[in-house]
Amino acid sequence: MSVSELNAPAQDYLKLIWSATEWSDRAITVGAMAERLGVTASTVSDGLRKLTQQGLVSHAPYGSIELTETGRRYALVMVRRHRLLETFLVNVLGYGWDEVHAEAEVLEHAVSDLLIDRIEEHLGYPDRDPHGDLIPTREGHQPRISAWQLSECEAGSELSIVRISDASPDMLRYFSGLGLSPGTHLRLEAQHPYADVTSVCVLPSEQAIDLGSAAARAIWVVGHTTEPTPPAK
Amino acid sequence: MSVSELNAPAQDYLKLIWSATEWSDRAITVGAMAERLGVTASTVSDGLRKLTQQGLVSHAPYGSIELTETGRRYALVMVRRHRLLETFLVNVLGYGWDEVHAEAEVLEHAVSDLLIDRIEEHLGYPDRDPHGDLIPTREGHQPRISAWQLSECEAGSELSIVRISDASPDMLRYFSGLGLSPGTHLRLEAQHPYADVTSVCVLPSEQAIDLGSAAARAIWVVGHTTEPTPPAK
DNA sequence: GAACAATGTTTGGTGCGTCTAACATCGTCT
DNA sequence: AGACGATGTTAGACGCACCAAACATTGTTC
Known part of the structure; x- marks a missing residue:
């Protein structure tokens, strides 16, 4: 069969x-x-x-x-x-x-x-x-899919969300409210490790968003325009 | 609609x-x-x-x-x-x-x-x-195209295959093995109606082939050098 | 823990393409 | 012209995917 x-x-x-x-x-x-x-x-x-x-x-x-x-x-x-x-x-x-x-x-x-x-x-x-x-x-x-957690990527790269891990339903709703979902394009503006904040900018709307570290760990991305962004480490 | x-x-x-x-x-x-x-x-x-x-x-x-x-x-x-x-x-x-x-x-x-x-x-x-x-x-x-089934043509004519009806894959493979396909030139040597056999000769190789009546009905031809061969009857 | 809302399943019924078997029509042969 | 075999149509039934509505279960909320 x-x-x-x-x-x-x-x-x-x-x-x-x-x-x-x-x-x-x-x-x-x-x-x-x-x-x-x-x-x-x-x-x-x-x-x-x-x-x-x-x-x-x-x-x-x-x-x-x-x-x-x-x-x-x-x-x-x-x-x-x-x-x-x-x-x-x-x-x-x-x-x-x-x-x-x-x-x-x-x-x-x-x-x-x-x-x-x-x-x-x-x-x-x-x-x-x-x-x-x-x-x-x-x-x-x-x-195997090679994607990286947003929290591990370098500032300046343009990225596509390929996965949002759903540890918490609340977090999913939170992302949904921000317009972040698999397929969303964004630019990683800055990593502020001591403040546990990751700043991104949704494309093409240019809307700026600050994410906490738990959120930045839940979002998986690949490079948007070019090759996949290498992980920071 | x-x-x-x-x-x-x-x-x-x-x-x-x-x-x-x-x-x-x-x-x-x-x-x-x-x-x-x-x-x-x-x-x-x-x-x-x-x-x-x-x-x-x-x-x-x-x-x-x-x-x-x-x-x-x-x-x-x-x-x-x-x-x-x-x-x-x-x-x-x-x-x-x-x-x-x-x-x-x-x-x-x-x-x-x-x-x-x-x-x-x-x-x-x-x-x-x-x-x-x-x-x-x-x-x-x-x-509109005018062609005749090989089975209906008269012996002696030089013909070009213009069409091979695609009813049976087995038959198509058979033709393929014989080198018969649209565009092939051949000479119709003889019709043996009681034996249900049509004898042709592939040009320019001069290879002789005997075809059964089903095969001769599946092959459609036009006259090669001259005008389309008139149907036998 | 009881009630209720959300979710999932079952039941009964429809439309569609298919079949078998019974029936109707056509064409031909005597 | 009548009979008969070949061909075409109709009737009844089945399987399948689907739906609406009734029913069952789960999970959550007070």
Whole structure:
């Protein structure tokens, strides 16, 4: 059996469950899945029951939603398809990076493994898609993501937030209120180690924000315009 | 409304009805459609009723199957998708011309009009796909070409293959192994109707080949040096 | 700890494409 | 012209994904 034999909704469920754990340690909920997929919670609940029966998801009623080893492998195939398709549409066919998502979302259910491998070869085995996300390998291995905590970076660099660790729900709400989320671009103005303050400037709005050390440790970034910013140490 | 809003079976029906009239003047039958699509006749009959209600097909019960003007336009969009995808897979991604059909058959239901236009642009607006079939334009215009099945031609003529119908991958591989593809020149040595064998000679290599009747029907030719060979009868 | 709000599951029902089997029509052969 | 085989249509049923609404559970708040 392979992921290609699953119907499109099942493929979407697997990909979504995996995606939720790429930047967060908290498993996704039924409600969140339903909202993301534009269906009702009952539909998702039903779908998860079937995936559990197929051994791809482990989910007891009212319990948490986890992928099994096979489910994770299948999910990574879907993520790989999506990201290679996006890269292909941008690099080869001249799409804007903001127009590729919907097209890739449809195509990922239609392409064969052979086609994806050929696309990868044609692109020269890229590491990342146009959004900066890492592309899983054919073997189902997801390369380690290299990102750094904002607290460890040097002043002056332009950065993209790739992850906000969610140790505290309060902190997440705090970031949300400041407009800081994965994908936000910012410039690191200054580190004030003794005051435990990190000063950043959100781009392109140029809004200045001072963050405490706990906050600066929760935000993970990569370099925005150039190569990933090397860690300070 | 556009052809993209139809479900995949409806798109297949339209394309198939159109394809039947590309190389023959006889309209297709319900039974033939069912066999080609791998479904039962009742399914096709039902589908045709719905397409008739939508004004894409004109078909009275037990009557002949014809496309309306809108139906023909939609069908040509699907043919265009299929042929541009095949060309793209061969020219850009290195597929063999005998392996592209199944992949294109799936993708044609998933691609957007924008993607097809970008592919066409990237290919440099080709006239023909790898099988020698003409690619309809974006405006839905399909140039008419006159060619004959090898099985219908007279011995002694020198011919060029312009098209190899892509029904069976096995047959395509067989032709590929013999060096027969669109553009190949050959001389028709003899027709042996009772043995169902057509003897040809590939030019300029002078390699002799005996083809069965199914093979001779799949190969479409025009006269090589002179005018198109008139059909035998 | 009881009540309540938020979240998740189950139930019953719809639309769609498909099938099998029964039925209708067409065309041909005697 | 009538009968019969081939072809096409209709009826009834099934699986599937989905939804709304009823129901169950969880977690939090007073």
